[in-house]
Amino acid sequence: MSAISERRERERAHRHQLIISAARELAEAEGWEAVTTRRLAERVEYSQPVLYSHFDGKDAIVSAVALDGFSQLAAYLSHARQAAPEPEHALRAVSRAYLEFATDRPALYQAMFILPTDLKFASAETPVPLRASFDEFVNCFRPDSERRELFAEVIWAALHGIAVLSQSGRIPADGQEERVDFLITQIASAR
Template sequence: MSVIRERRERERAQRHRLIVTAARELAEAEGWEAVTTRRLAERVEYSQPVLYSHFSGKEAIVEAVALDGFDELTAHLRRARTADPGPRSSLRALCHAYLEFAAERPALYRAMFVMPTDVKFAHAETPTQLRSTFAEFVSCFRPDNALRELTAEVVWSALHGMAVLSESGRIPEEYQEARLGFLVDRFADAPGSDAA
């Protein structure tokens, strides 16, 4: 590969990153409704055609932000899960970390789970970033648990419900610990799982 071509690819990757970062910052500051290609082009100081040379539209930008979010979520969950490796405590730590992530990064969480994208969940085309996040949930259960992936899906689904309902004010925040305790108690001791 020529030096000029390598430089162009580096510059393209930098522009791509700049657009994704600007979209996320704008969404965090003003909400996803404020993220338009016109506003992004102004913010990154490139023309809209340059922006479209990287992304087909807003949905593709949201998808790029979401995939970055899954990398961040995976790292956040892994730190929590491995800090206290006991079976029950690692599940509880992961659950807390998940809800913390959703509460502290609402615009990013919306990109990952609420906004329309082509990201496929539980599918042959599921991106590596999402598979890594799911693996953190699965890691909370023993390998000899025949239902560990199903259990991980149910736990993740329950946490997502808690995150969305809490963020919208539809369930009271003061009962969050009781909900988490109930969830951990039910699933940490599921048949074939590693009970403490």
């Protein structure tokens, strides 16, 4: 590859990331309804055709934001798990970190789990960052446990429910610690 081709590729990658960042910032400030290709083109100072050379439309942009979010989530959960001294503490730490992530980044969380994307969960096509996020839950359980993926799925699903119900105001946020304690206790007794 020539130096010119390498520079063009770096510039394209930079534009791609700039569009993703602008979409996330706009969604965090005004909600996902405000994220349009026209507004993004204005914000990144590129034409709409340039935007479409990177993404097929808003759904593709949301998918890219979500994938970026899963990379961040995996790192966040990994840090929480590795900071915990014992397996039960690790599960509690990862669970709390998950809920903190969802609370602190509502627009990103919405892109990752609520809005339509082309990301495949639990399949051979699952992107590495998504699998890495899930594996942080799996790694909280004993390696010799045949049901560790099942436990991880149940924990993740329950935490997702808690996050969504809390964000929508359907359950009070102040009971979150008690919910996590109950969930961990129930899963720990089933292992």
